[in-house]
Amino acid sequence: KQEVTQIPAALSVPEGENLVLNCSFTDSAIYNLQWFRQDPGKGLTSLLLIQSSQREQTSGRLNASLDKSSGRSTLYIAASQPGDSATYLCAVMEYGNKLVFGAGTILRVKS
Amino acid sequence: DVKVTQSSRYLVKRTGEKVFLECVQDMDHENMFWYRQDPGLGLRLIYFSYDVKMKEKGDIPEGYSVSREKKERFSLILESASTNQTSMYLCASRILILQGSPNKNTEAFFGQGTRLTVV
Numbered sequence: 421k422q423e424v425t426q427i428p429a430a431l432s433v434p435e436g437e438n439l440v441l442n443c444s445f446t447d448s449a450i451y452n453l454q455w456f457r458q459d460p461g462k463g464l465t466s467l468l469l470i471q472s473s474q475r476e477q478t479s480g481r482l483n484a485s486l487d488k489s490s491g492r493s494t495l496y497i498a499a500s501q502p503g504d505s506a507t508y509l510c511a512v513m514e515y516g517n518k519l520v521f522g523a524g525t526i527l528r529v530k531s
Numbered sequence: 532d533v534k535v536t537q538s539s540r541y542l543v544k545r546t547g548e549k550v551f552l553e554c555v556q557d558m559d560h561e562n563m564f565w566y567r568q569d570p571g572l573g574l575r576l577i578y579f580s581y582d583v584k585m586k587e588k589g590d591i592p593e594g595y596s597v598s599r600e601k602k603e604r605f606s607l608i609l610e611s612a613s614t615n616q617t618s619m620y621l622c623a624s625r626i627l628i629l630q631g632s633p634n635k636n637t638e639a640f641f642g643q644g645t646r647l648t649v650v
Contacts, residue, residue: 451628452637454633463537463621464641471637509574511639517562517581518589519639523573 422447422514426522433500434530435457441525443510445473451513455495458507458524467508468495478506500529534558537622537642544649550609552645554622561627563605565589565597567618574621580605603620612649620645645646 427442432523452471456464468477468484470493476485493510501518507524514520540552543607556563564579566589576589578597596605596617605624609616626637 421579425598453637458640461619461644463535463643464623466638466640469638484552513628513637513639518576518579519564519623519625520576521566523571 422512422518422520424510424520424522426508426510426525428525429523430526430528432528432530435499435500435502437529438496438498439500439527441497441508441510441527443493443495443522445491445493445520446513447514448491449515450488451515452511453484453486453493453512455482455493456509456511458509460507464509466477469477480495496507500527501531502529504529535622535624535642536638537620537645539645540643542645542647544609544647546613546649548609548612548649550612550647550649552607552622552647554602554605554611554624554642556567556605556624556640557603558624558640559602560624560625560640561602562625563599564623564640565595565605565607566621566623567591567616568621568644569618577607585602615619616647619647620647 423446454469454496455467470486481498509524511521535556565577566574580599596608622642
């Protein structure tokens with residue numbers, strides 16, 4: 421059974437810092453990996469999707485990498501801002517079309 | 532923009548009531564999902580669907596059923612609501628991926644969530 425782990429569970433950083441969120445998965449038989457952001461009490465907003473054949477994707481200050489063979493992905497946030505404070509979730513899409521989520525990393529950026 | 536719309540943001544129901552949570556998407560996606568989210572447990576898959584009238588159990592289907600009569604609508608049904616079903620419910624949709632089919636845009640899109648309280 422696919423298991424997705426996110427480290428750290430929570431992170432507090434001062435504004436302006438660059439930071440890395442980690443995601444690992446146990447079964448490399450995936451179509452893609454997607455990073456989401458969730459604000460308190462809200463739904464999930466898609467940030468980046470990496471196909472299994474890709475190594476990385478970039479959107480603005482966000483960069484996500486994927487190493488499928490080792491079962492790892494990282495989300496890099498450059499020059500963090502207080503508005504980046506949220507929960508960040510990664511999810512893998514298995515061959516059975518199921519999306520399996522990690523528990524998330526709660527990020528707080530202090531001004 | 533893809534839109535996934537859940538019928539209610541907040542819902543309060545009594546124990547034993549039959550509860551319907553509705554989800555509608557406007558992108559002709561085959562795949563639709565229902566998750567519940569609880570503190571410390573993350574998102575857990577309840578049911579998902581490949582197409583109209585097709586459904587598959589997820590990891591925690593007990594106490595729930597689903598209906599997919601039209602492609603754009605996926606309903607979650609709590610046959611007899613209980614207090615342990617108090618939770619945030621999230622609906623998602625995406626294109627169905629066929630093995631060997633190089634779909635480009637395979638993002639999953641989520642609704643805004645329904646906070647259900649059973650009293």
